[in-house]
Amino acid sequence: MSKSKIHWYKYAAPVNFYPLAGKMIPFFTGLTIILFAIGLYMSFFVAPVDFQQGHSYRIIFIHVPAAWMGMFLYVLMAIYAGIGWAFNARLASMMATAIAPTGAIFTFISLVTGSLWGKPAWGVFWVWDARMTSTLILMFLYIGFISLQSSIDDTRRADRAGAVLALVGVINVPIIYFSVQWWNTLHQGATLTARSFKMAPSMLSAMFVLMGACWMYSIAIVLARVRLIIKEREREAPWLVETHPFEGEIGIRKSVSEGAQ
């Protein structure tokens, strides 16, 4: 094996990741509070009024970060679930399970704030347009993942079943992203494209700061939830938490200090 001084695999063992996650939570919580404070100040006091939409456009500062988080977290959840399934890495599967509720909440926020913006902008709260329908499907995928996992008592089987659903559902993310190009839609096009920004710099930076705030919030809450999941599973079967991934069959108990050397 490698002679690297840092044993990265060590933290792939839930029992070792548990205290590390605990140490990281206050850091990300602090960043969440600071970034939300700066971002909210910028969105209400720095960003100028929109010449077409007036102040109603200020919903964008929460709507776009929430919509992005919903998609990012889904991809991240699918990646973790896939790693957990392919390599029998328990911590990765637990991460997937921990991400799902936060992703579902952000997707729901993007739907609600979107319809609250749709009313003044388009005159309707909801239309069955490509982007909105595919985002609704994203939320159903999250709900499906959560309920599928909670309906299976054997945790490793629940992890595998969830991974299949998450990986199949990942096809929906590019559909959401490109929906505004592929179909004629009421929804406006991408706010950010590779070549141009369609917003004033202060609007854009307010959105980015709140985007960062949502990321920090997600990291903090997912770490807190994964700690709980580790604890819940440890209670059911301590040896599952103690063993390292990549070590073969479940039940082979290898001491943690040995694995770290």
Next chain:
Amino acid sequence: MHWNSLSEFINMGGYGRYVWGSYIVTFVLLTAEIIALRARKRRLERTGPVRSSLETRDQEL
């Protein structure tokens, strides 16, 4: 600064209920997530054994 008074700030150029509605929904949902997680933690602590090996891990790091 775009606001001359508090009522102007709350009114948001006539879009107050949509703008504030969005921010309040977001705040409520994220707060609810934190509260639900805390409740789940308390539930686990109440039902589980007194001592977990994970607790000592926390103190070691």
